[in-house]
Amino acid sequence: MVRKVFCKKYKEELEGLLQPPFPGKMGADIFENISQRAWSDWQTYQTMLINEKCLSLADPEARRFIQDTMKKFFSGEEVAAVEGYIPSTK
Numbered sequence: 001m002v003r004k005v006f007c008k009k010y011k012e013e014l015e016g017l018l019q020p021p022f023p024g025k026m027g028a029d030i031f032e033n034i035s036q037r038a039w040s041d042w043q044t045y046q047t048m049l050i051n052e053k054c055l056s057l058a059d060p061e062a063r064r065f066i067q068d069t070m071k072k073f074f075s076g077e078e079v080a081a082v083e084g085y086i087p088s089t090k
Helices: 025-033 036-052 060-075
Strands: 004-007 012-015
Touching: 004 025, 012 036, 025 060, 036 060
Parallel strands: none
Antiparallel strands: 004 012
16 A cells, blocks of 8 residues: 655655655654655755765765755755756656
8 A cells, every 4th residue: 555645845645755765853754744756856856966066975064955955845945956957847
């Protein structure tokens, strides 16, 4: 049976993640409030963001930037631009 969540990003009930994406409070919040579609869209955007801005995830500042951008992405706030990125319209 598919687990459904009311997706914070897309404001509709969609298929949820199979498990939290990482441990802790933030992972649990994403598991409960973010759909598989939104998580997949984030992963695509995050990869482009890391590549475009040449971020090193070994750098604590880069990790904070990614984390802050992820929160904005899921909340529907404006996020750092990635040239050529077209958000999903599914």
